[in-house]
Amino acid sequence: MATLPHGPRGLQAAIVDLDGTMIDTVGDFELALGGMLGELGLPGVSRGFVLETIGKGSENLIRRTLAEVGADAARFDVALAAYQRHYLAINGQRAAVYPGVVEGLARLRGHGLRLACLTNKPGAFAAPLLQAKGLADAFAFVFGGDAFPRKKPDPLPLLETCRALGTEPARTLMVGDSENDALAARAAGCPVWLVTYGYNHGRPVSTVDADGTVDRLDALPLD
Numbered sequence: 531m532a533t534l535p536h537g538p539r540g541l542q543a544a545i546v547d548l549d550g551t552m553i554d555t556v557g558d559f560e561l562a563l564g565g566m567l568g569e570l571g572l573p574g575v576s577r578g579f580v581l582e583t584i585g586k587g588s589e590n591l592i593r594r595t596l597a598e599v600g601a602d603a604a605r606f607d608v609a610l611a612a613y614q615r616h617y618l619a620i621n622g623q624r625a626a627v628y629p630g631v632v633e634g635l636a637r638l639r640g641h642g643l644r645l646a647c648l649t650n651k652p653g654a655f656a657a658p659l660l661q662a663k664g665l666a667d668a669f670a671f672v673f674g675g676d677a678f679p680r681k682k683p684d685p686l687p688l689l690e691t692c693r694a695l696g697t698e699p700a701r702t703l704m705v706g707d708s709e710n711d712a713l714a715a716r717a718a719g720c721p722v723w724l725v726t727y728g729y730n731h732g733r734p735v736s737t738v739d740a741d742g743t744v745d746r747l748d749a750l751p752l753d
């Protein structure tokens with residue numbers, strides 16, 4: 531069975547993804563996108579489309595949404611600004627912390643690990659959402675998709691987060707819900723475990739190369 535690094539050369543820290551890993555935010559994405567599309571006089575998109583498309587940051591989501599509804603790509607700037615306004619207005623209203631997350635974060639900290647949240651969500655959405663859901667205090671750092679020049683699946687955000695934490699990538703566990711998180715972790719040299727209940731661009735997480743999967747965040751094999 532797959533294990534995590536233990537003992538004196540064991541884990542020093544964990545980097546935890548947000549959307550699809552700690553918080554089920556698909557309802558927030560749907561609401562904010564719906565507000566934006568309505569304001570622009572464009573048709574709506576399905577929940578399935580939203581589930582497949584979230585995880586690669588706001589710019590990717592808006593670009594793909596405009597394409598999905600057949601809108602002119604030249605409307606991108608106006609659409610992104612409207613989306614950001616709508617998202618900030620409803621942030622957290624249709625979002626719920628997954629079972630086992632509060633317990634899982636406490637357990638990781640109980641094992642002496644420092645925690646950072648690293649998400650492709652803009653920092654201006656991520657920080658107030660974690661605060662509103664009572665998760666912010668668990669983290670030494672919260673880095674959004676705009677914190678670094680490149681987003682996951684590029685390894686840069688993970689390497690920069692390890693640098694901020696003062697930890698070695700090989701001793702810093704990435705916990706996420708998608709291929710994005712796994713590709714970034716592999717390239718950065720971090721061990722990576724995935725939760726099975728998240729989004730993963732609409733595909734089963736079993737298709738992704740990772741060190742292991744768990745059904746709840748408090749089920750990671752730390753002992």
Ligand SMILES: O=C(O)COP(=O)(O)O
Nearest residue numbers: 549585586587649650651
């Ligand atoms: O694309 C997003 O905003 C979601 O990103 P996350 O899964 O990295 O938290």
Ligand SMILES: [Mg+2]
Nearest residue numbers: 547549550707
């Ligand atoms: Mg995610």
